[in-house]
Amino acid sequence: MTAPFFTQKDPIKYRKGKGLSYRWYDPDKVVLGKRMEEQLRFAVCYWHSFTWPGGDAFGGETFNRPWMHTADEMEGARQKADVAFEMFDLLGVPFFAFHDRDIAPEGASLAESNRNVREIGELFAKKMEKSKVRLLWGTANLFSNRRYMAGAATNPDPEVFAYAAAQVKNVLDLTNELGGANYVLWGGREGYETLLNTDMKRELNQLGRFLNMVVEHKNKIGFKGTILIEPKPKEPTKHQYDFDVASIFGMLKQFGLENEVKINIEQNHAILAGHTFEHELALATALGIFGSIDINRGDYLLGWDTDQFAMNIPEMALACYYIFRAGGFTTGGFNFDAKIRRQSIEPDDLLEAHVASMDACARGLLIAEKMIKDATLDTFVEDRYAGWGGKEGKAILAGKRSLDDLSDYVLKKKLDPQPKSGKQEYLERLLNEYL
Numbered sequence: 001m002t003a004p005f006f007t008q009k010d011p012i013k014y015r016k017g018k019g020l021s022y023r024w025y026d027p028d029k030v031v032l033g034k035r036m037e038e039q040l041r042f043a044v045c046y047w048h049s050f051t052w053p054g055g056d057a058f059g060g061e062t063f064n065r066p067w068m069h070t071a072d073e074m075e076g077a078r079q080k081a082d083v084a085f086e087m088f089d090l091l092g093v094p095f096f097a098f099h100d101r102d103i104a105p106e107g108a109s110l111a112e113s114n115r116n117v118r119e120i121g122e123l124f125a126k127k128m129e130k131s132k133v134r135l136l137w138g139t140a141n142l143f144s145n146r147r148y149m150a151g152a153a154t155n156p157d158p159e160v161f162a163y164a165a166a167q168v169k170n171v172l173d174l175t176n177e178l179g180g181a182n183y184v185l186w187g188g189r190e191g192y193e194t195l196l197n198t199d200m201k202r203e204l205n206q207l208g209r210f211l212n213m214v215v216e217h218k219n220k221i222g223f224k225g226t227i228l229i230e231p232k233p234k235e236p237t238k239h240q241y242d243f244d245v246a247s248i249f250g251m252l253k254q255f256g257l258e259n260e261v262k263i264n265i266e267q268n269h270a271i272l273a274g275h276t277f278e279h280e281l282a283l284a285t286a287l288g289i290f291g292s293i294d295i296n297r298g299d300y301l302l303g304w305d306t307d308q309f310a311m312n313i314p315e316m317a318l319a320c321y322y323i324f325r326a327g328g329f330t331t332g333g334f335n336f337d338a339k340i341r342r343q344s345i346e347p348d349d350l351l352e353a354h355v356a357s358m359d360a361c362a363r364g365l366l367i368a369e370k371m372i373k374d375a376t377l378d379t380f381v382e383d384r385y386a387g388w389g390g391k392e393g394k395a396i397l398a399g400k401r402s403l404d405d406l407s408d409y410v411l412k413k414k415l416d417p418q419p420k421s422g423k424q425e426y427l428e429r430l431l432n433e434y435l
């Protein structure tokens with residue numbers, strides 16, 4: 001028996017109780033018209049919290065989790081589920097998320113792997129009767145096994161494509177049965193290392209077909225959740241096709257899926273793509289494909305996916321501003337795709353990390369609320385574009401002016417537009433005032 005695993009025994013509450021407590025995350029506090037719990041929709045991710053042993057490229061396991069060392073792997077999977085639900089209930093989070101291979105060991109055949117996943121899925125269903133936790137999303141791990149080394153949907157071998165499809169079917173069915181709010185596709189190996197062995201056009205078409213098959217299956221089984229794609233520019237693949245929000249949007253348009261699929265944006269992936277987190281959030285919102293968030297923090301000095309817990313309050317405030325001024329989440333939420341550092345070896349370090357980051361997100365939301373209600377920023381931006389509300393501005397956008405028309409207009413009116421200050425430093429000071 002592994003559970004109880006944590007020394008913390010009492011459910012963690014807002015500013016009360018023994019041991020850990022939330023300082024800012026008050027689930028019942030109404031912010032921007034909804035309870036904080038409903039606005040933030042926090043999820044614990046299964047992989048980093050319960051399946052990652054604390055290794056890095058130069059050294060192995062540091063955590064020594066008992067469920068990773070059982071003689072019978074399925075017994076380990078059951079113990080892991082016990083600890084996971086112990087943590088969900090201690091934190092009081094409304095959601096969790098998993099890959100098939102996080103929750104159950106891969107078997108000798110697909111049939112056996114599917115059975116393992118199903119068995120733990122049934123255990124989840126039982127545990128969910130007693131817990132308030134719900135499933136934010138499920139996903140298939142189409143990147144760890146060596147069969148996927150050259151990609152899943154984009155593999156040169158159609159049998160690998162078929163295997164990946166079969167794996168997705170199993171997890172999408174399970175996600176549906178568990179009442180999941182979304183299903184995620186992250187294509188870690190959908191890309192290439194060298195063009196010398198790659199037919200890019202063919203691979204992109206394969207990916208488009210795969211995505212369409214997922215949507216067709218979703219409709220067939222009546223899954224009510226949202227299909228999400230998670231962009232990442234590189235790692236493990238050198239050139240990844242789902243690089244960022246913009247490239248996914250192009251792909252969705254190409255394959256006729258822009259109304260079917262939305263995006264799961266991860267902070268660390270945004271900065272690896274050379275963007276700010278808010279850039280990706282604002283672009284997805286502008287394109288109407290914002291779905292959900294993998295909340296974490298990348299290290300600006302490192303060029304890889306460190307997946308640290310988000311703790312930076314000014315950054316969270318800005319992110320929350322762009323998320324909640326656009327209306328916030330529908331089926332999505334803040335999923336902690338984040339791992340504790342490999343030296344954080346005490347069981348309760350897992351709780352500390354989640355509590356601290358939930359508080360940082362809650363503070364971000366509270367600051368964003370001030371910014372949204374005050375509206376000085378919004379008004380500034382609106383005023384900046386006020387000219388477009390005039391007669392000529394409207395006519396241009398409505399397609400009623402040609403290059404000839406505008407040339408005549410400028411010459412006749414002898415226009416000489418004068419630059420206006422962008423007032424960046426004033427706006428930065430304003431932002432600091434809210435913090």
Ligand code: XLS
Pocket residue numbers: 099139184186230232266294305337
């Ligand atoms: C890896 C991704 C992964 C996805 C789910 O970089 O973030 O964890 O969120 O497959």
Ligand code: NI
Pocket residue numbers: 230266294337
């Ligand atoms: Ni992620």
Ligand code: NI
Pocket residue numbers: 266268269305306307337
């Ligand atoms: Ni990541």
